[in-house]
Amino acid sequence: MAKPILQILNLTKRIGNKTIIDKLNIDVPRGEIFGFLGPNGAGKTTTIRMMVGLMRITDGDILIDGDSITRNFNKAILKVGAIVENPEMYKYLSGYKNLIHFARMVPGVTEERIHEVIRLVGLENRIQDKVRTYSLGMRQRLGVAQALLHKPSLLILDEPTNGLDPAGIRELRDYLYTLTREEGISVLVSSHLLSEMELMCDRVAIIQNGKLVEVQSIKDLMNEGLLSSVTFEVDNLDGAVQSLTDFPEAQAMRSEEGLVCWLEREQIALVAERLMRAGIKLYGIKKNSPTLEDKFLKMTGGESIG
Template sequence: MPFWVKQILVFHRARLRLEERFMETNVVELRGLTKRIGGRTIVDGLTFDVRPGEVFGFLGPNGAGKTTTIRMMVGLISISAGEVRVGGKSVAGQFEEAMGQVGAIVENPEFYGFLTGYQNLLHFARMMPGVKEERIQEAVELVRLENRIGDKVKTYSLGMRQRLGVAQAILHRPSVLILDEPTNGLDPEGIRELRDYLRRLAREENIAVIVSSHLLSEMELMCDRVAIIQNGRLLDVRSFREASGEADGVTVHFEVDDAAGARALLEGEWTVGGTASELTVELPDRRESVAALNARLVKAGIRVYGIRIRTKTLEDQFLEVTRGNRIV
């Protein structure tokens, strides 16, 4: 075999290995995704990736372009520029192959109210190849609807309909579950239930769950990473650890009997402040630094009555990135 042929084969195998490894890392890829309507740019060049087994938050104010992006991701509206790939398949060029890996609820799930929950799932399963009765039971158990799956859907609460919608969306074992504002209209208990079983789905089924919302508190509790968009543009993608501020250090408040003495002890070594009864210190990390500093204060004869740690919340991070464009 000629040397140049061997080199081509080596290059081709290496490329295949890289593609396989990339596929293991990212199940959804957006590259320069853009939507223009009537000369107006609604979504402007979004680029980010989503990994298997994570809950990925799509965060932004109302009107930021979240639903428009999701509609392009699932093929409900055309893409003006850029690309969406699911499992390596282009939504625009390989629609059936890409959508075969996607389960989605855009806005509210719709069912036949006169049928039971099980009958609705069975009706949907008959349209999908390879979905057997055992899988229907698995999906029902995952969303914890076992006790009501035999009841007619018209008797379901909104939260139960949301759970049934998720069960329907995962029947064919998709790689990606996409939910657009899934907590809309839910009471606090329903929101908590939704949050818990979405995290369980990501963990147990290794599904990439993409959730769009404008509710900061829920995204902070639910997501592993968040993409922040504003006016159709991507501002940042942050892991939950970064979004909670743990990566950037912490501000620690020490309630002490001699704040002035504590500040004199630590000045020049740390950034310190506070009041007459409270010492505040900027520390690079939470665990070891807090313990070491507490031990040092006690050794110096300063009584420590309480320690409070203040980290940046997702709301703090969002307002920094969007320069104060507040959302709920």
């Protein structure tokens, strides 16, 4: 099994007598978009700031591709590209000159690489325009291009969808997918938009009060639990409920959409058969999949995302 690109090992951050991060352990696999979730004050931004050297680690360590942030910072950080909060740009310069300026600060970035990242984020047609004429989504894409110039193994994005419209969010999601699948880069993304994280991420870590609650793939998280809420669209709602009186485990109830039951997969067909035998016309069956927000609120006891 390949070594994780990011290893957070017993990471602890204390400020005075208060423990902000408490022995956090997380592995981020290679070539994945990995989500970082938690309620307000859970410690997400604090953890990210320690990853990129903006905040001192109290105890524990962070390894980037095997190199320690605490013992060999310069080597470890060369493998990281990051946007923490909003990407900072010189608005009076063109997008291209911003990239040239940044490239001069990083050894080994060639002209060819600059054009490569411009193509990768889809800014070829606007790269010579001044940044002040860019939309927020275009500035975000330029920030991603800047973060990718030195070919990092890990891209860290803190709230990358802030201020983006739905089209911009979808564009960013597509670019991140391309990066992980075609470039082999791993992406760690923190966001409060749970609906977007559900679409964007391969795996998520949920932290609360500085401690790890759960790490799961999105697929496993969404499929967790044997029972699903299922809505049956019927012509006679009262008759439908009555036909299931001897099937109490279905928890049949009325709703505006129709008959709602809690069922295992195999039971869906059994309920449909019972309804038809009772002379109930069945117009549709819809499995109501729980959202990432539903799962998140359940795991964190109802605390809202930050």
